[in-house]
Amino acid sequence: MITYYDPKTEPAVNQSADLSKDLGTPPSKSTVQVSVQIDGVNIVVPEGTSVLRAAAIADINIPKLCASDNLEAFGSCRLCAV
Amino acid sequence: MNHSPSDDSSIPVASRKIFVSLDTTARSRGxxxxxxxxxxxxxxxxxLAATLVRNGSRGMFWLEPLLEINTPKGRVAYGPVKAEDVNDIINLHCFDDVIEHPLCLGLTEELPWFKSQQRLTFARVGIIDPIDVDDYISHGGFVGLTNAFAKTAQQIVDEVKESGLRGRGGAAFPTGIKWQTVLNEPEQQKYIVCNADEGDSGTFADRMLMEGDPLVLVEGMIIAGLSVGADQGYIYLRSEYPQAHDILNKAISNAKTAGYLGDNICGTEHNFHLEVRLGAGAYICGEETSLLESLEGKRGLVRAKPPLPAIEGLFGQPTVVNNVISLASVPYILSHGGDSYRDFGMGRSRGTLPIxxxxxxxxxxxxxxxFGISLNELLQQYGNGCKSKRAMRSVQVGGPLGAYLPAEQWDTALDYEEFASIGAVLGHGGIVVFDDTVDMAAQARFAMEFCEVESCGKCTPCRIGAVRGVEVIDKILNNESDEQGRQDSVELLHDLCxxxxxxxxxxxxxxxxxxxxSALKYFPDDFLPQPSTQKAQ
Structure with missing residues (x-):
């Protein structure tokens, strides 16, 4: 069974509101909002959001290679791990 | 819990039996x-009118090949037996009583090494004919399954939770909670996967069980299937176990014929199908997500978690992945009750551990x-010291990725939390002993080398870290003059770790x-520059 992603027929799974930004990890489905402070920047995100995604929303760049909205979660390069 | 087949005063000629093990270790010893x-x-x-039964091993490997004969008093053991001794023993009225013979050890179940054990999971190993369903039933088999039929899925899960059983593969995750997660998933195709890829050095409990009492594993998997609503099970067996493969397949086929596997098992509305799949020699395929990839026919690459296999496992479906011993402990829990299993052990480590x-x-x-016995008691009382008769120096518990323990830590009790508190792991319960000729720096280097060879290559710290680890250890060992450089390398090694x-x-x-x-911490002298003649004399 071969499955593949066809951008013409299927909506992007992890598409973020702002297409110019690659947030790296999928959004959280939680309705509970939490506020976090990253490098002095305050940001409110749904509970369960990854630090990587929250930082990307706040325009803070955490180096990453394999975490991308274009890919399913793969977790191989570990570049973003702190 | 170990019954002799008959309590009559004399063994009728028709039931005279001679037992010789077909266990791989016993076979390797002849x-x-x-x-x-x-x-x-x-x-x-x-x-003589006696029959030969090829059973599992009793687990006393230094006495293999062990020959047992049933007498009115119970089974009498002779060992280690050579082919030329057999004639002597059989012609000495051995079917009547314990006889005078240099190899006669007395009643097997009275041997102190054996008698002092608490065999729950291994109750039938070395006793029954492994592939004989009737023999299994006559020794208490399928009682747990019968009890499970009378329970709802939730009640089975609750019983397993009550027992306190934790995964025996090494990670010690509570089995009942894993099952609950799979049960909670909406009704759909679910799977039971048995991890029989026993790759850790010095471990053989899974193999011994599969070769000695495969039906208890089959029963455990059927119960797991009932409890989470899965009708298909797979045993992922390592290819290095051809004997276990053969026995498992025969046992499964016999269980199917007897109506315990297939559609409408035991006349109920439940279905359960079971297949054995062989691995291809990769250590990493013992890791559950890598195992699932391999089972799907792909390269054994570790998956990122979440999602957990309990939610998206084999072919993306909810899957229970349990070790052989975890699943084989379940029939006891269902036949004797979760609380009966829970009565054994200490702290949060409940039940028994096959060490x-x-x-x-x-x-x-x-x-x-x-759980609860100390390492020292095991090493001395059961192990009786080193085979080389030299002083014991180091002990590795939990496979090739377990910590090396120095003598001062041997009073640690076998308990998951106690081991964690000294920075060690209990893992699958394998204990590998080294005497005073061991070079611990070489062992440390080997750990990195092993990781280099066996890494699946997916994530960077493991794939590249292991290669660098070997290089840094070599740098430490080959540095004979520059003490500052050596210390820097040690620090770098810690950082890499x-x-x-x-x-x-x-x-x-x-x-x-x-x-x-652990090698660096407890055996630092082995990492110091020293003339090679002094080492490992």
Whole structure:
């Protein structure tokens, strides 16, 4: 069974509101909002959001290679791990 | 719990039996030759009217090949037996009583090494004919399954939760909670996967169980299927276990014929199908997500978690992945009650652990005991010291990724939390012993080398870290003049260990630092520059 992603027929799974930004990890489905402070920047995100995604929303760049909205979660390069 | 087949005062001629193990370890020590000799004597002397049974091993490997004969008093053991001893023993009225013979050890179940054990999971191993369903039933088999039929899925899960059973593969995750997660998933195709890819060095409990009592594993998997609503099970067996493969397939086929596997098992509305799948020799395929990839026919690459296999496992469906011993402990829990299993053990480690004594040890084998016994008792009382008769120096518990323990830590009780508190792991219960000739720096280097060879290559800390680890250890060992440079390298090694431990995707890279750090911490002298003549004399 071969499955593949066809951008013409299927909506992007992890598409973020702002297409110019690659947030790296999928959004959280939680309705509970939490506020976090990253490098002095305050940001409110749904509970369960990854630090990587929250930082990307706040325009803070955490180096990453394999975490991308274009890919399913793969977790191989570990570049973003702190 | 170990019954002799008959309590009558005399064994009727028809039930005279001679037992010789077909366990891989016993065979490697010559049990096939002994069995062949027994067969030829029984053929040439039909008046003896005895039958040969190839059973599992009792786990006393230094006594293999062990020959057992049932008498009115119970089974009498002779060992280690050579083919040329067989004629002597059989013709000495051995079916009537314990006899005078240099190899006679007395009643098997009275041997102190055996008698002091608490065999729950291994209750039938070494006793029954492994593939005989009737023999299994006559020794308490399928009672747990019968009880499970009378319960709802939730009640079965609750019983397993009550028992306190934790995964025996090494990670010690509570089995009941894993099952609950799979049960909670909406009704759909679900799977039971048995992890029989026993790759840790010095471990053989899974193999012994599969070769000695495969039906208890089959029963455990059927119960797991009932409890989470799965009708398909797979046993992922390592290819290095051809004997276990053969026995498992025969046992499954017999169970199917007897109506315990297939559609409408035991006349109920439940279905359960079971298949054995062979691995291809990769250590990493013992890691559950990698195992699932391999089972799907792909390369054994570790998956990122979440999602957990309990939610998206085999072919993306909810899957229970449990070790052989975890699943094989379930029939006891369902037949005797979760609380009965829970009564064994200490702290949060409940029940019994099949402990495997291996390496440089005089009396190697399998000891099943409740959690709580100290390493020292095991090494001395059961293991009887090193086989080389030298002083014991180091002990590795929990496979190639377990910590090396120095003598001052041998009073630690076998308990998951106690081991964690000294930076060690209990893992699958394998204990490998080293005497005073061991070079611990070489062992540390080997841990990194092992990770380099066996890493699936997916994540960077494990794939590259292991290669760098070998290089840094070589740098430490080959540095004979520059003390500052040596210390810098040691610091670098610690730093690398941190990266591997916290950055790796799975326990392969995450635990490789355990043996390296413990060797550095407790055996620092082995890492000092020294003339090679002094080492390992």
């Amino acid at each position: 049990s096939d030759k002994v069995a062949k000799q027994v067969e030829s004597i029984l053929n040439s002397q039909p008046e 495997q004594l291996a390496g440089n040890i005089a009396q190697g084998g399998l000891v099943e005991l409740a 941190d990266t591997m431990e916290f950055g790796s995707l799975c326990a392969m890279g995450g635990m490789t630092p355990f043996p390296v750090r």
